[in-house]
Amino acid sequence: MKTYREENYLKAIYQLANHDKTKPVSPTDIANLLEVKPPTVLEKLAILVKKEYISYNKFDGAKLTSKGKEVALNIVRRHRIWETYLYKQLKFSWSEVHEIAEQLEHINSDKLIDRIYDVIGNPDFDPHGDPIPNKQGKLPKSDRRPLSQSIKGCKCVVLGVSEHSEVFLNYLTELNISLNDKLTVEQINSYDDTLKLGNKTKEPILMSSKAAQQILVQCLKPNCACR
Amino acid sequence: MKTYREENYLKAIYQLANHDKTKPVSPTDIANLLEVKPPTVLEKLAILVKKEYISYNKFDGAKLTSKGKEVALNIVRRHRIWETYLYKQLKFSWSEVHEIAEQLEHINSDKLIDRIYDVIGNPDFDPHGDPIPNKQGKLPKSDRRPLSQSIKGCKCVVLGVSEHSEVFLNYLTELNISLNDKLTVEQINSYDDTLKLGNKTKEPILMSSKAAQQILVQCLKPNCACR
DNA sequence: TTACATTATTAGGGTAACCTAACTATTATA
DNA sequence: TATAATAGTTAGGTTACCCTAATAATGTAA
Numbered sequence: 001m002k003t004y005r006e007e008n009y010l011k012a013i014y015q016l017a018n019h020d021k022t023k024p025v026s027p028t029d030i031a032n033l034l035e036v037k038p039p040t041v042l043e044k045l046a047i048l049v050k051k052e053y054i055s056y057n058k059f060d061g062a063k064l065t066s067k068g069k070e071v072a073l074n075i076v077r078r079h080r081i082w083e084t085y086l087y088k089q090l091k092f093s094w095s096e097v098h099e100i101a102e103q104l105e106h107i108n109s110d111k112l113i114d115r116i117y118d119v120i121g122n123p124d125f126d127p128h129g130d131p132i133p134n135k136q137g138k139l140p141k142s143d144r145r146p147l148s149q150s151i152k153g154c155k156c157v158v159l160g161v162s163e164h165s166e167v168f169l170n171y172l173t174e175l176n177i178s179l180n181d182k183l184t185v186e187q188i189n190s191y192d193d194t195l196k197l198g199n200k201t202k203e204p205i206l207m208s209s210k211a212a213q214q215i216l217v218q219c220l221k222p223n224c225a226c227r
Numbered sequence: 228m229k230t231y232r233e234e235n236y237l238k239a240i241y242q243l244a245n246h247d248k249t250k251p252v253s254p255t256d257i258a259n260l261l262e263v264k265p266p267t268v269l270e271k272l273a274i275l276v277k278k279e280y281i282s283y284n285k286f287d288g289a290k291l292t293s294k295g296k297e298v299a300l301n302i303v304r305r306h307r308i309w310e311t312y313l314y315k316q317l318k319f320s321w322s323e324v325h326e327i328a329e330q331l332e333h334i335n336s337d338k339l340i341d342r343i344y345d346v347i348g349n350p351d352f353d354p355h356g357d358p359i360p361n362k363q364g365k366l367p368k369s370d371r372r373p374l375s376q377s378i379k380g381c382k383c384v385v386l387g388v389s390e391h392s393e394v395f396l397n398y399l400t401e402l403n404i405s406l407n408d409k410l411t412v413e414q415i416n417s418y419d420d421t422l423k424l425g426n427k428t429k430e431p432i433l434m435s436s437k438a439a440q441q442i443l444v445q446c447l448k449p450n451c452a453c454r
Numbered sequence: 455t456t457a458c459a460t461t462a463t464t465a466g467g468g469t470a471a472c473c474t475a476a477c478t479a480t481t482a483t484a
Numbered sequence: 485t486a487t488a489a490t491a492g493t494t495a496g497g498t499t500a501c502c503c504t505a506a507t508a509a510t511g512t513a514a
Contacts, residue, residue: 005471028491040472042493047470058479058492090342100336107334109327115317232501255461267502269463274500285462285509455514462509472498479492484485 004106007075008034009044010053013062014072019162024061073137078113079105080126085116087127094127095166129160129179129216143219147183148193148212151226154185156217163214172215175205183217231333234302235261236271237280240289241299246389251288300364305340306332307353312343314354321354322393356387356406356443370446374410375420375439378453381412383444390441399442402432410444 012033016025027041034041045062048054053068064072082101086092092100124140125131131139144159158181161168172178176199183205184198193209219226239260243252254268261268272289275281280295291299309328313319319327351367352358358366371386385408388395399405403426410432411425420436446453 003470026491027493036471037473038492039474039494043471086339090339090346092338092342096338100334100339103334103336107327107330109330111319111323112313112317112327115319119317230500253461254463263501264503265462266464266504270501457514458512460509460511462507464507465505466503467505468501468503470500470502472500474497475495477492477494479490481488481490483488 002071005044006048006053007071007106009041009048010064010068010072011075011079013054013064014069014076017064024059025063026061030062070137073133073139075105077133077135077137078107080130080132081113081117081120084120084123084126084132088120089116095169098164125160127179128164129158144216145218146213147195147207147215147217148209149226150185150188150195150212150217150219151224152185152188153221154219154224154226155221156183156185156219157181158183158215159218160216161214162216168211168214171211175207176202177205177215182220229298232271233275233280234298234333236268236275237291237295237299238302238306240281240291241296241303244291251286252290253288257289297364300360300366302332304360304362304364305334307357307359308340308344308347311347311350311353311359315347316343321396325391352387354406355391356385371443372445373440374422374434374442374444375436376453377412377415377422377439377444377446378451379412379415380448381446381451381453382448383410383412383446384408385410385442386445387443388441389443395438395441398438402434403429404432404442409447 009030012030013025016029016033027038027045030045031038031041045054045056048062048068049056052065053071054062054064056062079101082104083097086097086100086104087094123132125142129144131142133139142159146162147156147158150156158177158179160179161172177183181199185195186198186204187196188194189196193212195205195207195209195212197205197207199205236257239257240252243256243260254265254272257272258265258268272281272283275289275295276283279292280298281289281291283289306328309331310324313324313327313331314321350359352369356371358369360366369386373389374383374385377383385404385406387406388399404410408426412422413425413431414423415421416423420439422432422434422436422439424432424434426432
């Protein structure tokens with residue numbers, strides 16, 4: 001039996017692990033994300049360990065087992081399908097969809113998810129470029145990586161963002177950057193890694209490395225040395 | 228704070244009260260409907276009384292206050308809107324929609340409900356003829372009443388059903404009766420109240436009084452003496 | 455009207471999910 | 485490296501929601 005709370009813990013662990021793959025997923029991080037206190041998390045982690053959804057120890061943090069990853073990816077799938085549906089079919093703004101999808105993702109009906117996934121045209125990516133796992137929990141292939149990993153001369157296409165906060169999305173709007181835009185890295189300031197980006201029709205854009213880390217791109221230049 | 232459980236208790240009380248207005252809503256009835264045991268219900272009733280959603284005593288049973296009725300009607304509203312949306316927009320069969328709507332009705336987003344209500348065309352009645360309360364909890368006017376209250380000579384139009392079980396709905400399909408059909412009461416057997424119904428194009432239909440109690444109609448005959 | 459059956463109620467418990475307070479272990483820093 | 489700050493953990497408590505078993509009240513039918 002998986003309750004919606006268990007689903008939320010597994011999703012949180014998945015998200016934290018993916019957000020920074022170098023750092024273990026700590027009880028405190030989970031507590032902050034789910035807005036509960038650390039002892040509550042510890043208690044739940046023990047249960048999730050017993051149910052074999054995760055492993056946990058202080059040094060490696062919480063790690064999803066394959067069983068746990070399956071559940072987590074299924075919720076991510078449902079969340080992104082609902083977000084896309086709300087956005088494309090029901091004309092919600094992108095800043096509104098997340099909160100409602102947080103609720104809808106726990107609706108237990110495979111047929112309903114299949115139906116709305118059909119309606120939106122079975123896409124591999126949601127409108128912000130995030131990949132939608134398939135039913136088996138496999139993520140569609142893509143060469144997305146942070147813009148900050150680019151080198152001078154890279155010609156990239158914007159495929160998504162890692163951060164979904166309203167303030168960041170508004171900032172991108174101000175910079176006049178949107179999904180599928182093509183950007184050329186004209187210069188990288190060697191002191192603070194600020195980027196100067198060419199954007200064909202417009203003035204060059206100056207962007208901090210902090211922002212560049214949150215923008216996901218794919219390099220279009222053949223044989224580019226970037227990774 | 229209203230949890231989805233509280234919403235379910237209030238909805239159950241509303242439904243039981245409406246199902247048989249002559250009988251008080253008893254803890255046992257609620258327990259059976261919600262598939263819990265009577266002591267669980269008693270406990271919850273005490274809380275609902277304290278929160279002023281209901282009044283309760285052994286003799287009158289549970290009765291919704293105006294505050295409680297508001298909540299209950301809002302859930303009924305959401306339920307019927309979702310059912311209609313699933314049926315009309317997402318092509319679910321009528322027998323499938325109830326279970327999914329039981330979950331969806333608890334999604335907390337007025338904007339979402341407004342949006343899907345718009346999409347289905349702001350109807351006053353759902354596809355089975357059940358009235359959809361408005362935002363203020365007012366039910367649309369209709370002169371629906373059980374077919375069993377008809378007298379000989381009544382000419383009625385079928386507006387809905389009180390019972391939604393699959394077996395009953397299939398039975399109506401067999402009898403070739405559907406929503407908006409016109410029926411004429413040709414005869415009422417005085418022994419067991421069996422009805423003989425005229426149906427223009429077809430052979431007369433014989434119907435038990437038990438079934439007639441579940442069919443909701445409006446009399447179309449001017450100045451008919453039926454009530 | 456007594457005896458049986460049903461319903462309402464109370465008593466006492468369990469589990470899940472949350473908390474605070476206190477303690478321990480780790481990490482960071484003066 | 486001693487000390488302070490932070491993170492992890494344990495102990496113990498609360499509330500919501502559910503239960504069974506026992507008792508009290510009510511209704512029914514011989």
